[in-house]
Amino acid sequence: MEMISTRLCLVTVGATASFERLIRQVLNEPFLAQLAKYHYTHLLVQYGKNGEKIWNEFNEKFPPGCEQLQGVTVGGFDFKPDLWRYMRMAVKEQNQDLGIIISHAGTGTILDALRLALPLIIVPNPDLADNHQEDLAVEMEQMKYAVRADIEDLITALDTAEAQAPEQLSRPHGPEDALTGLVSDQLQDVD
Amino acid sequence: MASPVEVFWELFWKILVPIAVLGLLAVSIIVASLFISQNATLPKVDRRGAPLHILIVLGSGGHTAEMLYMLNKAAFDPSVWAYRTYVTTSGDNFSANKAAEFEAKLGGGQHDSAAQRDPPADNLSIFERSPAEKENVKNLADKRDSPRDKPPTSGKSFRILEVPRARRVHQSYLTAPFSTLHCLWACLLILSGQFHGEEPLPSNHETPYPDIIITNGPAVAVCMMLAAKILRFFIFVSRWLTGRASAPEIARLRTIYVESWARVRSLSVSGKLLLPVADSFVVQWRPLEGRRAWPGMKKTQYKGWLVI
Numbered sequence: 001m002e003m004i005s006t007r008l009c010l011v012t013v014g015a016t017a018s019f020e021r022l023i024r025q026v027l028n029e030p031f032l033a034q035l036a037k038y039h040y041t042h043l044l045v046q047y048g049k050n051g052e053k054i055w056n057e058f059n060e061k062f063p064p065g066c067e068q069l070q071g072v073t074v075g076g077f078d079f080k081p082d083l084w085r086y087m088r089m090a091v092k093e094q095n096q097d098l099g100i101i102i103s104h105a106g107t108g109t110i111l112d113a114l115r116l117a118l119p120l121i122i123v124p125n126p127d128l129a130d131n132h133q134e135d136l137a138v139e140m141e142q143m144k145y146a147v148r149a150d151i152e153d154l155i156t157a158l159d160t161a162e163a164q165a166p167e168q169l170s171r172p173h174g175p176e177d178a179l180t181g182l183v184s185d186q187l188q189d190v191d
Numbered sequence: 192m193a194s195p196v197e198v199f200w201e202l203f204w205k206i207l208v209p210i211a212v213l214g215l216l217a218v219s220i221i222v223a224s225l226f227i228s229q230n231a232t233l234p235k236v237d238r239r240g241a242p243l244h245i246l247i248v249l250g251s252g253g254h255t256a257e258m259l260y261m262l263n264k265a266a267f268d269p270s271v272w273a274y275r276t277y278v279t280t281s282g283d284n285f286s287a288n289k290a291a292e293f294e295a296k297l298g299g300g301q302h303d304s305a306a307q308r309d310p311p312a313d314n315l316s317i318f319e320r321s322p323a324e325k326e327n328v329k330n331l332a333d334k335r336d337s338p339r340d341k342p343p344t345s346g347k348s349f350r351i352l353e354v355p356r357a358r359r360v361h362q363s364y365l366t367a368p369f370s371t372l373h374c375l376w377a378c379l380l381i382l383s384g385q386f387h388g389e390e391p392l393p394s395n396h397e398t399p400y401p402d403i404i405i406t407n408g409p410a411v412a413v414c415m416m417l418a419a420k421i422l423r424f425f426i427f428v429s430r431w432l433t434g435r436a437s438a439p440e441i442a443r444l445r446t447i448y449v450e451s452w453a454r455v456r457s458l459s460v461s462g463k464l465l466l467p468v469a470d471s472f473v474v475q476w477r478p479l480e481g482r483r484a485w486p487g488m489k490k491t492q493y494k495g496w497l498v499i
Binding site for chain 1: 261266272445447453456473496
């Protein structure tokens with residue numbers, strides 16, 4: 001039997017702040033159509049604290065296998081402590097095409113995506129008071145590790161991300177013994 | 192009968208002025224001791240193989256993830272960082288579990304890495320949308336969280352301690368000072384080895400004080416580093432009073448603050464508060480390099496990314 005290879009788009013909003021606007025944007029026909037255009041087979045959404053209502057609405061409106069899903073299999077959950085396990089499903093492997101991660105500017109997700117060398121779209125949450133996520137997103141885009149996008153521009157951002165191969169992280173980014181060095185700086189050892 | 196003006200002046204001289212003088216004195220002592228302790232060079236001391244005790248502060252999700260990234264990257268030698276104390280806040284099982292997992296792997300002699308670990312075989316089951324399946328997945332998750340499957344929270348060379356929260360999300364600013372004091376008190380107890388239910392250190396450790404405190408910015412880090420400074424102040428004063436001020440001694444309770452990797456151009460609130468307090472303040476982006484609390488204080492250091 002021939003195995004069809006999967007291609008995953010994983011969307012995550014993190015555990016602490018809710019980001020309903022991003023969830024609404026991806027659980028929607030235009031975005032699904034865009035995914036289908038680039039031959040994505042799976043969409044997995046970590047919808048966070050207050051996203052369950054949107055997820056349930058989506059489930060009712062678009063039951064599995066319905067036409068509007070355009071052949072994309074959709075899954076969702078509120079939170080998993082081991083999200084990287086699901087991010088691994090976007091790594092290019094046997095029966096797996098290189099997928100993409102769409103993330104609020106959460107540090108953990110960005111670092112995991114860098115480590116797995118996955119394409120990444122960062123959508124900073126404009127509702128958060130502090131704009132340091134925006135700084136990080138801009139910096140990551142300049143370093144070509146990610147595409148920075150506004151919520152409304154997600155579809156164009158996917159076009160951009162598809163057009164460019166992601167920069168591979170030149171590891172390690174800084175000396176490996178930095179932390180242990182800092183600790184020994186604080187000790188007064190005689191040599 | 193004194194006129195109201197006279198009453199006012201008497202009040203002014205007898206109460207307000209002394210308070211102001213005392214306040215000014217207290218502030219000068221605090222500023223001076225921060226200044227002195229940040230700029231003092233440590234005398235070389237033979238540690239005579241005294242085992243290192245490292246205290247690592249974990250915070251909410253993001254901070255914990257970053258700290259574990261750092262520990263993984265550092266790949267420290269567990270025989271050099273001989274004893275590790277992890278501090279989490281109450282109700283934060285995620286951090287406690289992560290620390291326990293990390294130690295379990297350390298015991299197994301391997302540092303974990305997302306690129307190496309194997310994914311579970313049932314990954315695709317996450318896409319099942321029928322309620323029955325959902326229930327199943329939930330049961331599995333509950334089982335995985337049951338206590339008997341959890342890695343232990345203390346061992347021969349580590350322990351995980353839980354302090355009360357400094358401030359809950361959405362907590363009123365009226366009650367926040369009290370819970371901050373509560374948290375500070377718990378930190379003082381932990382650092383001096385008096386914390387309720389605290390696992391005792393192995394007998395080869397001379398003092399309950401950790402040698403090094405490493406943190407990256409959750410609210411509890413502010414309490415912990417202030418607690419370390421307060422203890423050091425009292426240790427210094429008592430040495431001075433007993434005439435041992437200049438006798439060389441192993442300095443303990445040294446603090447290392449690593450600003451979150453997510454901070455590119457501005458310091459976090461914890462960072463701003465701890466800039467004059469930390470012995471070593473590390474930033475992970477160039478724009479933050481060389482900042483200091485006020486002229487004459489230590490500058491922040493840039494050491495590349497510590498997280499990856």
